[in-house]
Amino acid sequence: MTAGDKRKSSVNDIKAEEQDSPFGIWLSRGLHQLFDDVANEPIPDELLRLIEEDRNK
């Protein structure tokens, strides 16, 4: 394992610890309630048309 890998692994350990704390779990659940709907909404036709028109240029 290189020094860079060790640093990366330690940073991600801290991230996991924070997310697994009671507040982290509550926060994650709340953020999902606020943002998941937006991610799952259908893409507006106008936007898809814009992309397809550019593809067919």
Place this chain on the structure above:
Amino acid sequence: MTFHDQVIAILPKLRVQALSLTRNRAAAEDLVQDAVCNALAAQNSFIPGTNFSAWMHRILRNRFISDLRKRRETTDIDDVPAASFASPATHEDSLALKDLSMALSRLPSDQREALVMVVIQGMSYEELAEATDCAVGTAKSRVFRARRQLEAWMSGDLPTNDKLRVKVKALRDAMDARRRAGHSSEDLMLS
């Protein structure tokens, strides 16, 4: 996957990023559309095989910053109502969700964006740094500060950047002190 397929595939993630930055669904939709237009116009500058996701997130972020600068020339952004993360309240803990939504809207946009991209999109700090064009340490610090600040606010601390509430609290304290000392507090209201 073609360039255009990649653009379509990343749209849900761009929406989440856009909402985290703008705090408003309608503004987020506009931002995504503008970012897609910018990306289509700049598609020749994308190098195939490099990180498309980070490239696209950076375009959206740069567009947000550029729009913000233009708007600041004509309006005070703090006057814009911090509208609507929340869906209609159907959850039993909708009050806590509303509080979280309000607390989120008080965070600086870069911290809010960082937190959402890590928690909702599951990005690592390295991916977040690449997508937001900053050092890994900065990305990590933004997420850490966002968490700590939210935790403090949600446990009842007064937001330090909420100028109105801070002013009201200071005024109340001063009025209480004057009353306790037997003075009128009306002149404080006029100062």
